[in-house]
Amino acid sequence: MSKERPVRVALDAMGGDHGPEAVVEGAARLSIEERPVQVFLVGDPERIGTELAKHRYDPSWIQVVPAAGSVAMDAKPAAALDDNPDCSVLVAARLVADGEADALVSAGSTGATILASSRTFQRLPGIRRCALASVYPTEQRHGDRGDPFALMLDVGATLNATAEDLVGFAVMGSAYARIISDNQDPKVALLSNGTEPNKGTEAIVHAHELLSRMDTLHFAGNVEGLDIPRGTVDVIVTEGFLGNVVLKMLEGVSEVVVDLARDAYARKFLYRMGLTMLSQGLRQLRTMTDWKQYGGAPLLGFDKVVIKAHGRSNARAVRNAVKVAAKAVDRDLAGQIRAGMKR
Template identity: 35%
Template sequence: MTVPEVSDRLPVALDAVGGDFGAPPLVEGAVQAARAGVKVLLVGDRVRLHAELGRYEDSASLPLEIVDAPDVIGMDEHASDVRGRREASINVANGLVKEGRASAVVSMGHSGASMASSLLTLGRLKGVDRPAILAHLPSKTGFVTLLDVGANADVKPAYLAQWAQLASTYLSVVEDKASPSVGLLSIGEEDHKGNALTLEAHALLRQMPGLNFHGNVEGRDILKGTTDIVVTDGFTGNIVLKLAEGEAKVLFGWVRDALSSSLLSKAGALLVRGALRGVAARLDPSTYGASLLIGVKGLSYIGHGSADARAVKNALLRADRAYQSRLIERLTVAMTGQA
């Protein structure tokens, strides 16, 4: 695949005023991404964003542009507010993708509002009943792709089958993973284990042509990397995601306590510090930046409200990479058989 020069690429639209900490970490992440060659449209209050960009001496020479959006949907507001607030930053950012002025939208703001805005503005891909949030978790084999992690608490078996196809195409196209394996999260490896949802979904997945379906996987299999993809409902997936993130923090806290408990352990800490930093980097959610809302007719990435600049940068890089890989076109073919 020939990657266009930076000057020929569409920019990524960033909701630059959403999130827990406002513009500063978002603009900093955009500056870092721009230095790495990604064009970025900063969407939000023009005056605030100009002032924030002014903190970076090289900002005028970087591929950054501000698109004014005087309104922002706060973290304590309702996701349904996107319907009546056309000038909200998340709606303006999604509109840029819809109009073909941006390659993707990235938001670290209100996740419900981000999902609602993308669905209302971009619509669904043909063959997709409900979009899902696709996330990466570090695993023994590198990373595992988990979906849904929060978009749909109540699901039908057909949704899980569609998500398996979407995720398989995503890994093939963006991550160059040939014939990725798919696991269905259940309470046992045996085909007959699970509730009504998983039993019916298992039958559908088993019958799907071209899908590399491994079968049922248990919770302990996720981080072992037993399969490349794990599908489940959004209620369960969100719990799994937050449990994994929380457990990683707790474990590192235990390690820090153990390595500072005595003079001998402190000396040992100096020897393993470099190795531990590498492990910490693998477990850091900011490594992946944001999660893809897969199944909408455009690229939409949703991150944590508490995201730092590194997470924002990585989300923008991933969004640009997905666009250059023609992911939406490939997903359309996979779901409909039509280019």
């Protein structure tokens, strides 16, 4: 990707629980930062205009592209896209496919974002199935920046994965961790029910064999459930069904921990003596538990960069997702994955 031209991101302005409000504010903020990104705000021009008027922004970095409606968070993706070929996520995806933008970012329905991407982009050579990746908090730290997050994929794009699919996920996860988390040599592992190479489903056992023979990534073998919160490796590879359950469970665990902490805090008089420390602790905990707010989940496997921001994204999270998309374009994520797939 040329360094001269700024990265251009097609941003689905209508997606997410907070609608255009959070998305437009995120774009506005980004436009007046030191290193802005060219953003296409795709959606209802009137609503986007109303939101834009509320914020300070640099119009040279923002362009509004009209679209007719959007996919509701609870709609069936296939039917919604069929019924409305000019909805915001499809118009945004076409901007990318046509080369007018470099990356797609949406905080809308995950299913619709995946389907719009499948219908509009090409899959990378050797990749049969795309994967949604997500960072999650771990005890151990990762990469040059010492991030307290590891990456897991697939977390819900494909229910079942073959051995070849898992190999593709491993290559894509490794490339993403290298590029986005500044981790030069990310350790990648398969999630299984034991660390021995013969443990797991047929697909996992076979993927283990295939990955052991590859030299384009650092394969660390199998990890178990225990290793997920510990963060023993940088990238955990699994099929989408299991990844989805695990990720939601992590969300649930952190919600429960916050609940318990809040409860204890409210009830126990003695705790109040440690007020300052505790509130700091709770803040830290909340930061951890809100981790999904702080970036976006890459949808990997296409020739274009796609970032799915969390539905609950606020302006800051949208801004972060766009920055991540720009970084992935700048550092040529697709090219890295292509190179990684060469055996």
